[in-house]
Amino acid sequence: MGIKHLFQLIQEHAPGAVKTGEIKNQFGRKVAIVRRVCIASTFSHARSLTVSRSMSIYSFLIAVRSDGQQLMSDTGETTSHLMGLFYRTLRMVDNGIKPLYVFDGAPPKLKSGELAKRFQRKTEAQAGMEEAKETGTAEDVEKFSRRTVRVTREHNAECQQLLKLMGIPFIIAPTEAEAQCAVLARGGKVYAAASEDMDTLTFNTPILLRHLTFSEQRKEPILEIHLDKVLEGLDMDQKQFIDLCILLGCDYLDPVKGIGPSTALKMLREHKDLEGVVEHIKKNTKLTIPEDWPFADARTLFLEPDVRPADAPECDFKWEAPDVEGLVKFLVEEKHFNEDRVRNGAAKLQKNMKTAQQSRLEGFFKPVEKTAEEKASLKRKADEKLEAKKKKQKEDAKAKKQAKAKPKGAA
Numbered sequence: 001m002g003i004k005h006l007f008q009l010i011q012e013h014a015p016g017a018v019k020t021g022e023i024k025n026q027f028g029r030k031v032a033i034v035r036r037v038c039i040a041s042t043f044s045h046a047r048s049l050t051v052s053r054s055m056s057i058y059s060f061l062i063a064v065r066s067d068g069q070q071l072m073s074d075t076g077e078t079t080s081h082l083m084g085l086f087y088r089t090l091r092m093v094d095n096g097i098k099p100l101y102v103f104d105g106a107p108p109k110l111k112s113g114e115l116a117k118r119f120q121r122k123t124e125a126q127a128g129m130e131e132a133k134e135t136g137t138a139e140d141v142e143k144f145s146r147r148t149v150r151v152t153r154e155h156n157a158e159c160q161q162l163l164k165l166m167g168i169p170f171i172i173a174p175t176e177a178e179a180q181c182a183v184l185a186r187g188g189k190v191y192a193a194a195s196e197d198m199d200t201l202t203f204n205t206p207i208l209l210r211h212l213t214f215s216e217q218r219k220e221p222i223l224e225i226h227l228d229k230v231l232e233g234l235d236m237d238q239k240q241f242i243d244l245c246i247l248l249g250c251d252y253l254d255p256v257k258g259i260g261p262s263t264a265l266k267m268l269r270e271h272k273d274l275e276g277v278v279e280h281i282k283k284n285t286k287l288t289i290p291e292d293w294p295f296a297d298a299r300t301l302f303l304e305p306d307v308r309p310a311d312a313p314e315c316d317f318k319w320e321a322p323d324v325e326g327l328v329k330f331l332v333e334e335k336h337f338n339e340d341r342v343r344n345g346a347a348k349l350q351k352n353m354k355t356a357q358q359s360r361l362e363g364f365f366k367p368v369e370k371t372a373e374e375k376a377s378l379k380r381k382a383d384e385k386l387e388a389k390k391k392k393q394k395e396d397a398k399a400k401k402q403a404k405a406k407p408k409g410a411a
Contacts, residue, residue: 002197004249005261010225012386013265014233016378020221023212027096029191032184033213034102034177034200079335081155082162086331088213089168090345093352098319100190101163101170102177103156108301110252110294165327166349167320171308179203179305187310189317192224201227202245202302204238233382235269242302243274243295252298258287274299322349 163170173180181193182205192207193200200208210223247264249255267277274295281287324346331337
């Protein structure tokens, strides 16, 4: 689920934290990506990324389809996950990225409620799909079909087997893949975390990439979000930012009904932390805090997640030459992929491992840190822009209200 409305707040209050670009702009970097699948990719000159959830096995199962159905081998086995993983990994490699995949471990106990909701939604979708087959349209069947997709242990195992044959490293996180990706990014193992889930920032990853692993058909720019600029724009430290994300609604806890993103930000700024916000809500509002709302436990899961340290032996990653004949045996003989395409893909992997990658300009020129005056000036301009936007919205709303109140036929 991620964090509700967080990207909206960042766009409004910290627009300078978000950069847009193409996949080729990530040349020479290492990236970590989350399984469901999870990948991290490595670039030359100590640039790395952690990618979470966007490269998930689930996303391949629902995206890589033919006539609304998952791709199958001649023997009836699902191959959508392998097709998506193989070709989108090749796309990253072609653009100078060395991917590292991070697989989810066991979910924290506090996440059981969210997982139960997801299971319930899939059960309801299954019933909806059966009904749509009887009375609905093809579009209805497709809609419910996507919601019933489940990732199995066999899908995971096959993806890991494919990665080994491709020479692409992976790691299984103790719990949350996003948290492990964040540790790798902070430790300099990768440049950033790549994920569609905004809670990757809540785990304190310095840089988050979104849309990195989208197919080329999506035609959406890659978003590069810098946490330090997010905190600067929101005028918060990391702990307050975590409290804000919990209040907005995360995978561990539901949001408080009646509190939207603007109100949540205002409350955190005024009362400093969730303890202060909860006390204010109970004493001064008609809002109701859920009976079972252990926000302190959720905060601890973000601040102190169960992860492997970046210097652990398991995090000593190596990108190796592909096992070409092993790929042919697995993908062609067992899964009935096209042999020419598999061999061409393996050749691209081999070429990437042999070619010395160019160093990025950032390796030669250290960015100049902005002065306190420059930072204050940027913040003042951002605040002025936000105030002007709010003033215009109020004026537009007032004009609209006056227009509605004017009698019909009046000049």
